[in-house]
Amino acid sequence: MxxxxxxxxxxxxxxxxxxxxxxxxxxxxxxLVVAAVCALDxxxxxxxxxxxxxxxxxxxxxLGTPVDSRLVVTxxxxxxxxxxxxxxxxxxxxxxxxxGSRQTHTDPSRPVRDARHPVDLAPGDSVRLRTPLLPTRRxxxxxGPVTVRTLGPLRVAGRQAAIPVGxxxxxxxxxxxxxxxxxxxxxxxxxxxxxxxxxxxxGTEFDSLRExxxxxxxxxxxxxxxxxxxxxxxxxxxxxxxxxxxxxxxxGRTSAAxxxxxxxxxxxxxxxxxxxxxxxxxxxxxxxxxxGDRVQVLAYDRTVRARVAGASGPRLLxxxxxxxxxxxxxxxxxxxxxLVGQVRARVSQRSLVVLLTSLDPAAVExxxxxxxxxxxxxxxxxxxxxxxxxxxxxxxxxxxVEEVYDAAAASRGDLDRSAVAAVLRxxxxxxxxxxxxxxxxxxxxxxxxxxxxxxx
Amino acid sequence: xxxxxxxxxxxxxxxxxxxxxxxxxRTRRRWRRVRWTLLVLLSLAALxxxxxxxxxxTSTTPYDVENTRDDGSRALAQVLxxxxxxxxxxxxxxxxVAAAGPGTTVLVPPSPFLRPEQAELLATAAGDVVVAEAGxxxxxxxxxxxxxxxxxxxxxxxxxxxxxxxxxxxAAGPSRLAPGLLVAGDLVAGCWPVPDGRQVALATTVxxxxxxxxxxxxxxxxxxxxxxxxxxxxxxxxxxxxxxxxWLVQHPADDSALGGTSPSGPxxxxxxAGLLDLVPPWFAAVAWWALLVAAVAAVWRARRxxxxxxxxxxxxxxxxxxxxxxxxxxxxxxxxxxxxxALRAATADRIARRLGLPRSAGGDTVVAAVERATGRDPxxxxxxxxxxxxxxxxxxxxxxxxLDTLESEVHRP
Numbered sequence: 001m002x003x004x005x006x007x008x009x010x011x012x013x014x015x016x017x018x019x020x021x022x023x024x025x026x027x028x029x030x031x032l033v034v035a036a037v038c039a040l041d042x043x044x045x046x047x048x049x050x051x052x053x054x055x056x057x058x059x060x061x062x063l064g065t066p067v068d069s070r071l072v073v074t075x076x077x078x079x080x081x082x083x084x085x086x087x088x089x090x091x092x093x094x095x096x097x098x099x100g101s102r103q104t105h106t107d108p109s110r111p112v113r114d115a116r117h118p119v120d121l122a123p124g125d126s127v128r129l130r131t132p133l134l135p136t137r138r139x140x141x142x143x144g145p146v147t148v149r150t151l152g153p154l155r156v157a158g159r160q161a162a163i164p165v166g167x168x169x170x171x172x173x174x175x176x177x178x179x180x181x182x183x184x185x186x187x188x189x190x191x192x193x194x195x196x197x198x199x200x201x202x203g204t205e206f207d208s209l210r211e212x213x214x215x216x217x218x219x220x221x222x223x224x225x226x227x228x229x230x231x232x233x234x235x236x237x238x239x240x241x242x243x244x245x246x247x248x249x250x251x252g253r254t255s256a257a258x259x260x261x262x263x264x265x266x267x268x269x270x271x272x273x274x275x276x277x278x279x280x281x282x283x284x285x286x287x288x289x290x291x292g293d294r295v296q297v298l299a300y301d302r303t304v305r306a307r308v309a310g311a312s313g314p315r316l317l318x319x320x321x322x323x324x325x326x327x328x329x330x331x332x333x334x335x336x337x338x339l340v341g342q343v344r345a346r347v348s349q350r351s352l353v354v355l356l357t358s359l360d361p362a363a364v365e366x367x368x369x370x371x372x373x374x375x376x377x378x379x380x381x382x383x384x385x386x387x388x389x390x391x392x393x394x395x396x397x398x399x400x401v402e403e404v405y406d407a408a409a410a411s412r413g414d415l416d417r418s419a420v421a422a423v424l425r426x427x428x429x430x431x432x433x434x435x436x437x438x439x440x441x442x443x444x445x446x447x448x449x450x451x452x453x454x455x456x
Numbered sequence: 457x458x459x460x461x462x463x464x465x466x467x468x469x470x471x472x473x474x475x476x477x478x479x480x481x482r483t484r485r486r487w488r489r490v491r492w493t494l495l496v497l498l499s500l501a502a503l504x505x506x507x508x509x510x511x512x513x514t515s516t517t518p519y520d521v522e523n524t525r526d527d528g529s530r531a532l533a534q535v536l537x538x539x540x541x542x543x544x545x546x547x548x549x550x551x552x553v554a555a556a557g558p559g560t561t562v563l564v565p566p567s568p569f570l571r572p573e574q575a576e577l578l579a580t581a582a583g584d585v586v587v588a589e590a591g592x593x594x595x596x597x598x599x600x601x602x603x604x605x606x607x608x609x610x611x612x613x614x615x616x617x618x619x620x621x622x623x624x625x626x627a628a629g630p631s632r633l634a635p636g637l638l639v640a641g642d643l644v645a646g647c648w649p650v651p652d653g654r655q656v657a658l659a660t661t662v663x664x665x666x667x668x669x670x671x672x673x674x675x676x677x678x679x680x681x682x683x684x685x686x687x688x689x690x691x692x693x694x695x696x697x698x699x700x701x702x703w704l705v706q707h708p709a710d711d712s713a714l715g716g717t718s719p720s721g722p723x724x725x726x727x728x729a730g731l732l733d734l735v736p737p738w739f740a741a742v743a744w745w746a747l748l749v750a751a752v753a754a755v756w757r758a759r760r761x762x763x764x765x766x767x768x769x770x771x772x773x774x775x776x777x778x779x780x781x782x783x784x785x786x787x788x789x790x791x792x793x794x795x796x797x798a799l800r801a802a803t804a805d806r807i808a809r810r811l812g813l814p815r816s817a818g819g820d821t822v823v824a825a826v827e828r829a830t831g832r833d834p835x836x837x838x839x840x841x842x843x844x845x846x847x848x849x850x851x852x853x854x855x856x857x858x859l860d861t862l863e864s865e866v867h868r869p
Contacts (some may be wrong), residue, residue, distance in 0.1 A: 002756075007752055008756050011752040015745050022738040050473070051474070053471065086762050116761060144762065145475070161477075162762050163472050164472060164475055165471070166472075168468060256771055258770060258775055271770070395802075398856055404795070405795055405852075406783035407783075407856060408794070408795030409785075409786060411801070411802035412798035414802055415798065
């Protein structure tokens with residue numbers, strides 16, 4: 001049973017007779033009146049359990065893209081249905097629809113109330129309801145039940161039931177770093193020698209022979225072919241293709257840390273380190289796939305959280321987004337020995353192994369350092385770490401004494417991390433650390449540089 | 457240039473009618489949900505009820521017959537009851553007067569709230585009257601002016617003999633009760649006089665056939681002092697003389713004989729006129745009704761439109777808090793040396809990287825490279841990058857700013 005504000009008004013009106021005749025009888029009579037009206041209204045309200053609800057939602061959506069949850073409410077009861085219907089979704093999906101532009105729901109103290117729909121249906125009728133949603137966090141989001149509150153003809157009281165209708169939306173990573181993809185692809189084409197700008201194809205893989213033109217590197221003259229024919233012939237090279245790229249995302253505790261991000265207009269501000277790792281992985285995957293390399297993705301802490309292998313071309317990015325969408329970093333120490341074992345089990349040839357993690361000195365010294373040799377011996381290893389924008393801001397503070405001390409602490413942290421990076425470089429790994437919005441393009445640049453140098 | 461689509465791929469549709477529950481299943485579910493709460497609440501209520509019933513009635517009011525503390529009178533009242541005296545405690549003067557009659561003793565312990573009108577009313581009580589540590593007005597009223605108060609008397613150190621023939625005083629023997637009464641008139645007997653003065657500790661007379669006794673010191677009534685000297689004998693004799701004892705412990709809000717709501721005299725505090733007397737008669741009923749309306753409003757607001765949806769959120773505390781904590785540790789420990797060393801090392805590291813020096817480069821190499829890049833005095837640069845720790849916080853801030861300036865001057869050669 002539920003009451004509405006009308007029941008409160010009805011009870012409040014009783015103050016008048018009670019004030020005029022302050023005797024217990026009046027109080028009792030009015031109390032009975034209120035109770036009787038409420039009971040009558042409840043009895044006359046349509047049963048919320050005879051309402052059929054159908055919910056339709058997209059199975060997956062990219063973060064920041066508005067979607068609608070659509071309900072079809074059918075009145076299967078024999079009475080007229082006056083009701084309020086609430087389509088419940090988790091807070092990170094709820095949105096307010098303000099004349100087309102949807103506002104994010106990020107403030108828990110101001111819950112969005114627009115998911116309630118007033119409904120008035122004759123017996124057997126149906127109505128479509130639309131609930132605007134704006135996904136603001138990556139991951140699987142499960143809808144709550146649809147709550148139907150039916151009211152009696154007086155709208156004083158009514159009945160309520162929560163109808164369990166299923167619904168799930170997989171919120172895919174936003175992939176804001178895709179804006180860096182066109183420029184990197186142009187660089188890739190230049191390296192390939194297919195660009196309008198006529199530069200010699202870089203790389204180490206033999207491509208073809210052609211006549212020498214002035215300006216070619218004399219070291220690339222093929223003397224044997226020159227001797228066979230009359231003209232001077234040079235060899236051309238192109239970047240290697242069909243190399244293996246293994247992107248490993250560390251989902252351990254250092255990735256669960258909440259870091260300061262740069263506000264670049266993305267909906268997803270104030271996320272964890274893992275969000276930046278996902279962005280970098282997606283950009284690298286897209287780029288490497290275009291360059292003709294075979295991309296594998298592995299998310300690992302103490303067990304495999306997600307894995308993509310064997311997908312290429314247009315199927316790669318959807319597969320990666322889908323696999324990484326549901327992965328959340330956990331508060332566990334990453335098992336680096338197991339991780340190295342996983343990588344070695346998956347690729348036997350020389351590959352590019354990209355470890356997306358952090359350069360936390362303690363975690364690296366006890367975890368990655370003892371085992372990194374087993375990777376660098378066979379593979380080209382790139383350790384890509386997400387830096388914390390908050391720490392960078394701290395390191396620049398000079399206004400007060402407190403800020404200078406904080407800056408000193410941040411500088412000490414920077415020194416510790418660069419020491420760790422130097423040790424990793426001594427072990428043969430490429431190390432790069434960048435702010436969240438810089439990591440993806442920097443990693444792509446590192447990949448292109450390695451490819452140009454023929455180190456894949 | 458198109459990016460492979462990661463957009464909407466399909467839809468999810470599901471349908472349901474009702475929540476699959478019946479009236480019976482819902483009732484059972486609700487009963488299962490509330491039964492433990494209900495059980496706990498009922499047990500608590502039962503426990504409270506049992507404790508309330510088992511608790512002996514006590515009071516903390518001085519001279520109360522249920523007060524077991526030192527300033528109470530439970531001991532005396534119990535003994536009197538065992539001796540067959542029926543003790544009735546009242547807290548209003550008019551109740552005391554109504555309860556009094558032939559064969560009754562009215563006891564008035566010290567009553568700081570007693571008004572003159574009430575004292576006049578008490579004087580009309582039928583039966584014997586015993587007043588202990590009474591005020592001037594009460595003494596005047598009950599004795600008809602034959603017993604007066606002398607506030608200059610001081611308590612004696614040694615017991616004094618009674619020196620009178622009042623039976624109670626004779627039975628009590630020597631006593632240390634404080635004197636404070638003056639006797640006027642021959643019909644009044646004074647006991648325990650001060651050796652060289654007129655003050656007495658007990659004065660008794662007969663007025664209109666009733667015995668009126670005034671005791672200057674109420675110690676003989678208190679639990680703590682009743683066993684001193686002959687106090688017990690005195691109390692039993694005085695109060696046990698009649699079959700009924702009306703024990704007046706006046707309540708502060710007692711307004712008997714004050715004539716209703718109006719303050720009785722000029723300058724008297726208006727405590728008799730309660731705030732409730734100023735509001736209209738329907739106010740109480742409406743206030744109770746408002747409570748009921750509030751209850752209805754609570755029911756209206758309490759029912760949520762469907763259950764709350766929970767969502768796992770990532771960690772809340774920013775990772776930079778660790779760095780801030782380290783900075784506060786530096787500051788609290790005043791470890792400017794460490795802070796300055798960190799700032800200097802970080803600056804030197806960045807400069808060396810920008811100038812293309814190897815990580816293993818020593819201080820001299822860095823200073824020389826900076827000198828070449830900026831043209832600064834090498835001694836200045838050396839003091840800035842490798843000097844002594846700053847002496848205070850101001851020096852540390854200045855060092856940080858000068859390091860920033862130096863770094864901004866260094867460009868790749």
